[in-house]
Amino acid sequence: MVNLYFLYLEACRVKNAFQFDPLYAISVSQIDPLPHQIDAVYHYILPNLDIRFLLADDHxxxxxxxxxxxxxxxxxxxxxxxxxxxxxxxxxxPVAKKRQGNRWMMYMNFF
Known part of the structure; x- marks a missing residue:
């Protein structure tokens, strides 16, 4: 019974970790983002979720x-x-190849 309680507490800690770590996705990802990527995501897009964004940049x-x-x-x-x-x-x-390992589904329609 005690193990279930500790598992529950750990699940709550993981679920709410983003509230204490403002760069949580970077902490749990296996990437090294560049400063302009962190700035775009964490200082422009996430604070303004009520605004729509088009992510367009150089190749x-x-x-x-x-x-x-x-x-x-x-x-x-x-x-x-x-x-x-x-x-x-x-x-x-290339996007399909990058997302293949994750549990993302990809629907392709050609117009």
Whole structure:
């Protein structure tokens, strides 16, 4: 019975960890984000969730990392369950490869 109690406490601690660690998604991810990625996600997008954002940047600037951090933070905070990612035709295959290991489903429609 005591083990179940400690498991429950640990689950509550993990569930609410984002409240004490403002960069929680970075802490639990296996990435090293660049300063502009942290700034975009944690200082512009997350504080202004009532505003819609278009994540557009130069090639190789780390848009996938920024989107991943954003989705992970929103998931840990309990604000989203599902997300729709819309990309142009040419980057669809690399995005599919990057997300293959995670439990994300990808629906592809070509127009």
């Amino acid at each position: 190789g600037a780390g848009k996938t990392i920024m989107a991943g951090l954003l989705f992970k933070e929103l998931k840990y905070r309990g604000l989203i369950e599902r997300a729709l990612i819309v990309v142009p035709c040419h980057p669809q295959r």
